[in-house]
Amino acid sequence: EASSEKLAFSSLSLLQSSFKMSKIIVFCKDGFEGRTAEFKNNVHNLEKKGFNQVISSLKVIGAPWVAYYEKNFTGKQRLFEEGEYATLEDKEKFSSLKMITDDLDDPEIQLFEHANYEGRAVTLYKETNLQNIDFSDVASSHKVKGGVWVLYEQLVSFPGNQVSSYFPHSFNDVASHV
CATH class of the missing domain: 2.60.20.10 (Crystallins)
Structure with a gap:
């Protein structure tokens, strides 16, 4: 499906991580403040968890995660590798989360x-x-x-x-x- 957004890439990177004990912790406000939730499995629809389009900061432990703008892992994607993200430039946009468990x-x-x-x-x-x-x-x-x-x-x-x-x-x- 064609998108009205222009996507461009100037680099490609290879992900490397173990997914033992992996999780993503999401927060409704910048700086790891506000309501929070921890996920250890894929979330097809954040609305059902009360976190649809409200995530403003997050922490990733272990395996990388992909956050999607639409439910069921569709729409624009944003990759988060292990680390802390106190402020997101695309905050309040995510509707599903998927842990990368591929080999x-x-x-x-x-x-x-x-x-x-x-x-x-x-x-x-x-x-x-x-x-x-x-x-x-x-x-x-x-x-x-x-x-x-x-x-x-x-x-x-x-x-x-x-x-x-x-x-x-x-x-x-x-x-x-x-």
Whole structure:
């Protein structure tokens, strides 16, 4: 589905974390103040937990989490790795939360020059500056074979994900780092 928002990514990163004892603690006010809740499992609909579009700060312990603007893990995404986030630039927007539990070992992503996995291709196994391999601002599609990769601005891609065209996401030919 095409989005009216322009998404662009200039880098991609590989996530690494253990999800033993992982959780996300959310707060209704900046600075870890206000009403709070702790989640150790995915939340399809924050409205049912009384936290729909009210999260203003959060803490992540263990595995990374993806916060979605819409329920059922849809809409714009924001990745949170382990750490504390006292103020969120997109506060009061999240409607679902998902812990990344995919196997983060043996990372591999294949980037393609053109949509539908055509044209020149490059396979990467670690975070890479695409300028160093003459692939900066070129990628138009990808396949993830292992690990979890983040295409900035915040498109999270899990093992098995394939994006045949970046055109609907408005970030065709803009990647410069993975």
